[in-house]
Every structure is written in structure tokens, then in C-alpha cells.
Amino acid sequence: MASARILEDDTTQDVDRSDDDYERWLTEAIRAVDADAVRSADTHLLRFPLPPEWNIDLYLKDESTHPTGSLKHRLARSLFLYGLVNGWIRPGLPVIEASSGSTAVSEAYFARLIGVPFIAVVPRTTSAEKTRLIEFEGGQLHFVDDPRTVYVESARLAAETGGHFIDQFTYAERATDWRGNNNVADSIFTQMRAERHPVPSWIVTTAGTGGTSATIGRYTRYTRRDTRICVADPENSCFFDGWSTADAGVSCDTPSRIEGIGRPRMEPSFVAGVIDRMMKVPDAASIAAIQELAARTGRRAGGSTGTGLWAAFRIIAEMRARGESGSVLTLLCDSGDRYTDRYYSDTWLAQQGIQTASYRELIADLLD
Known part of the structure; x- marks a missing residue:
């Protein structure tokens, strides 16, 4: 049979990285994040x-x-969907963000929604109420003394833990569908x-x-x-x-x-x-x-x-x-x-x- 003959050929290079468990997790994670938008009134x-x-x-x-009480809820939802569909957010590995507060509050919410750890890299001067809200939503705080170091410290933590630096300052303009x-x-x-x-x-x-x-x-x-x-x-x-x-x-x-x-x-x-x-x-x-x-x-x-x-x-x-x-x-x-x-x-x-x-x-x- 022709199908058997092509399968017998061994000159084609083939690597299959499909993972049924991961695909099921990804489908459920995207559904959960999408459902948040449907549940939330405008x-x-x-x-x-x-x-x-x-x-x-x-x-x-x-x-x-x-x-989660701020404009950043929309951004966090978009960033999580962007990270999920690109294969950057993985089960069991932390999502890390450089944030002075509100984005981290919203991202901690979505991390908990899909069951992954969340670490917020925040300046030590961030208001006490915002840091309380990050922890309330299930996030972990990582303080820096110099606000200018939040980027490199977030990248370092991501490399150290195998997690994903979600990076609002790079991806905010492209994660949201600006057409509507x-x-x-x-x-x-x-x-x-x-x-x-x-x-x-x-x-x-x-x-x-x-x-x-x-x-x-x-x-x-x-x-x-x-x-x-x-x-x-x-x-x-x-x-x-x-x-x-x-x-x-x-x-x-x-x-x-x-x-x-x-x-x-x-x-x-x-x-x-x-x-x-x-x-x-x-x-x-x-x-x-x-x-x-x-x-x-x-x-x-x-x-x-x-x-x-x-x-x-x-x-x-x-x-x-x-x-x-x-x-x-x-x-x-x-x-x-x-x-x-x-x-x-x-x-x-x-x-x-x-x-x-x-x-x-x-x-x-x-x-x-």
C-alpha cells in the first residue's frame, strides 16, 4: 500500500513535541481566563x-x-492570554512581573485562576495597601530598593526559576487587540x-x-x-x-x-x-x-x-x-x-x- 511505503521511508527528519497533558492544561487555562471577561460586566x-x-x-x-479594582485588570487578562497562546506560561512554573502595584494585583488574580505561582518584583516604596492586595490575590512579593532594577531582577528570577517574565512594559501594546x-x-x-x-x-x-x-x-x-x-x-x-x-x-x-x-x-x-x-x-x-x-x-x-x-x-x-x-x-x-x-x-x-x-x-x- 502507498501509505505503508511512505512510512517505511527513513530520510525525513521528524521531532514531535506534542504533550497531551499540557494541551489539556492549556485549553482549560485559556477557558478560565476568557470566562473572566464573560463574567465581568463592562x-x-x-x-x-x-x-x-x-x-x-x-x-x-x-x-x-x-x-481586581483597576484599569490593569484588562491588561493582565490580555497579557496572560498572550503568554498562554505563545506557550510561554507553563503549568507549575511561576509568572513574574515588574510592577509598582496594580498590574501585579491583577496578574496575581489571573495566576491563581489558572493555578500557577506569581512573583511581583516591586519597589520598596510601593503603598502598603497595594502590597497587601498582591498577597491577598495569592502573589509573592520580591522587593527592590532601586525602582530602576525591577526589569533585570524580574528577568533574573525568571531565568533562575524557569518561569516566565510576563513583562508588561514590552508587551502591553501588542497583547491587546486594538481593533476591538x-x-x-x-x-x-x-x-x-x-x-x-x-x-x-x-x-x-x-x-x-x-x-x-x-x-x-x-x-x-x-x-x-x-x-x-x-x-x-x-x-x-x-x-x-x-x-x-x-x-x-x-x-x-x-x-x-x-x-x-x-x-x-x-x-x-x-x-x-x-x-x-x-x-x-x-x-x-x-x-x-x-x-x-x-x-x-x-x-x-x-x-x-x-x-x-x-x-x-x-x-x-x-x-x-x-x-x-x-x-x-x-x-x-x-x-x-x-x-x-x-x-x-x-x-x-x-x-x-x-x-x-x-x-x-x-x-x-x-x-x-
């Missing part, structure tokens, strides 16, 4: 109170309502459809990895929307300088006080070409913005939300000065409950020399 779109006669609307996409599939941009425009200005004039994001601005910027171009992207950067971060000078080699030696955003180097996931505008926001202005948010809406948010909100206020002031109408949208990245010992602590603010009164007066002058 996050809310909140309106910030502005005078109606301005004909300008301000929205906050409230990402704090995810199961209920990513944050797709969700925003779906929820905006019934508003009086359904296509935002501006969407304001902040940058930790750069993945969110990359996803939203690519999506708005792909769907041909007339929306511009502004990225707000805190003090002690190099993104603004690198973007404005087109220098990918810039660095910053002082760590950001606004947790979750601001980086000491231009991260690989930061896609400069999709960004229309950047603002460098003083830390005191970021914290003043979340103080005003709490006072006017009753919602307490983290400092990164304040950085984006301050930039949104400036854009709205410009629109008013030009007599324009439209909508502006920014992100409520996580809850202020994670930062009660920092941004909502008079003691911490005094220790840092941060005074917010003058910035709150500027916000009040705009809004009142």
Missing part, C-alpha cells in the same frame, strides 16, 4: 458635573469596578453612542506602560474617528521629554510619586506615533484634581486619575476660550482607597512638600 461611564450652558461634557471611564474585541476603546465608543457629543474631541490617558494610549490611539484611527489623544505625564517621568524631543534614550533618576504611571525610561510599549499631545502635570495638580473629584462627586480615585483629570480640565478651558462644544473623556484608573496613607494623608503630603491649595483654586475658578 465598567461605568460617569459624567463629571459641568455647567450645561457650556455645551461641553466631561466623562470618566470608571475602571475601578473591575474584579471589547477593549477599553471599543467600550468607550459603544457607551458614548447615545450622548449629545458621541465622538469625544479628546481622550486623555496617562502612561505607565503606554499600552492604554496605544490601544485607544490605534482604535480611533482604525475606526476613522475624529478624536485626538492626549497623554498626561507626572513629575519624575521621562515620557513627556522623550516624546517632545523624539529621543527614545531619555531617562529619569527620581521615581514617580504618582503610583502606576511615570517611568524612569521610555518603555518599549510607549507608541509615540499615536499620540497627538502630551502634558507634564505637577504632582500637586494631580492630587488637587482628585481632591476636587471627591468633593464634587463623592468618588475617591488614585493619583493617576488626577493627572489625567487635570489635563482634561485644561483642555476644557481651552475649548471654552475658543467657543467650542464637544466632549472630553479621561479614565478613573483605580480607587483612592489604595492610597489613604498617601494622597489622602495630610502627613504624607506635608512630608513630600506637596501643597494643593493653589491648584484647587484654579479648578474652582474654571468650574464655578
Whole structure:
């Protein structure tokens, strides 16, 4: 028979690495991560109170309502799916991440969901509440004194343990499907459809990895929307300088006080070409913005939300000065409950020399 003759030939080289046990584990792991997205309702779109006669609307996409309490839940899900389908995450071996907190909280959740160990490499200055949440989700903490060493230390641990360095700072911009599939941009425009200005004039994001601005910027171009992207950067971060000078080699030696955003180097996931505008926001202005948010809406948010909100206020002031109408949208990245010992602590603010009164007066002058 012809089939027997071809099987008798011994000149073909053949290596078969298929593993039925691993394939069954992989199928179940992908199902479990995918099911999390199906179980989770979409996050809310909140309106910030502005005078109606301005004909300008301000929205906050409230990402704090995810199961792990932050915008990073979407990123962690995408990174785990990306690592699984590429064969990088293996049963019994740890997933390791360089993270200042929120990404690690979400990744610890997904690691526990599929039954693998998780190690978070975090700066020693990370807030106590975030480190508590990482451990609550089943993660293990590995502290470093110099925040700039989180990358090399994560890679070293991965090599030492045989685990996978999931590396949000490299893969954030590619792990998420920017064309849609209920990513944050797709969700925003779906929820905006019934508003009086359904296509935002501006969407304001902040940058930790750069993945969110990359996803939203690519999506708005792909769907041909007339929306511009502004990225707000805190003090002690190099993104603004690198973007404005087109220098990918810039660095910053002082760590950001606004947790979750601001980086000491231009991260690989930061896609400069999709960004229309950047603002460098003083830390005191970021914290003043979340103080005003709490006072006017009753919602307490983290400092990164304040950085984006301050930039949104400036854009709205410009629109008013030009007599324009439209909508502006920014992100409520996580809850202020994670930062009660920092941004909502008079003691911490005094220790840092941060005074917010003058910035709150500027916000009040705009809004009142």
C-alpha cells in the first residue's frame, strides 16, 4: 500500500513535541481566563458635573469596578492570554512581573485562576495597601530598593526559576487587540453612542506602560474617528521629554510619586506615533484634581486619575476660550482607597512638600 511505503521511508527528519497533558492544561487555562471577561460586566461611564450652558461634557471611564479594582485588570487578562497562546506560561512554573502595584494585583488574580505561582518584583516604596492586595490575590512579593532594577531582577528570577517574565512594559501594546474585541476603546465608543457629543474631541490617558494610549490611539484611527489623544505625564517621568524631543534614550533618576504611571525610561510599549499631545502635570495638580473629584462627586480615585483629570480640565478651558462644544473623556484608573496613607494623608503630603491649595483654586475658578 502507498501509505505503508511512505512510512517505511527513513530520510525525513521528524521531532514531535506534542504533550497531551499540557494541551489539556492549556485549553482549560485559556477557558478560565476568557470566562473572566464573560463574567465581568463592562465598567461605568460617569459624567463629571459641568455647567450645561457650556455645551461641553466631561466623562470618566470608571475602571475601578473591575474584579481586581483597576484599569490593569484588562491588561493582565490580555497579557496572560498572550503568554498562554505563545506557550510561554507553563503549568507549575511561576509568572513574574515588574510592577509598582496594580498590574501585579491583577496578574496575581489571573495566576491563581489558572493555578500557577506569581512573583511581583516591586519597589520598596510601593503603598502598603497595594502590597497587601498582591498577597491577598495569592502573589509573592520580591522587593527592590532601586525602582530602576525591577526589569533585570524580574528577568533574573525568571531565568533562575524557569518561569516566565510576563513583562508588561514590552508587551502591553501588542497583547491587546486594538481593533476591538471589547477593549477599553471599543467600550468607550459603544457607551458614548447615545450622548449629545458621541465622538469625544479628546481622550486623555496617562502612561505607565503606554499600552492604554496605544490601544485607544490605534482604535480611533482604525475606526476613522475624529478624536485626538492626549497623554498626561507626572513629575519624575521621562515620557513627556522623550516624546517632545523624539529621543527614545531619555531617562529619569527620581521615581514617580504618582503610583502606576511615570517611568524612569521610555518603555518599549510607549507608541509615540499615536499620540497627538502630551502634558507634564505637577504632582500637586494631580492630587488637587482628585481632591476636587471627591468633593464634587463623592468618588475617591488614585493619583493617576488626577493627572489625567487635570489635563482634561485644561483642555476644557481651552475649548471654552475658543467657543467650542464637544466632549472630553479621561479614565478613573483605580480607587483612592489604595492610597489613604498617601494622597489622602495630610502627613504624607506635608512630608513630600506637596501643597494643593493653589491648584484647587484654579479648578474652582474654571468650574464655578
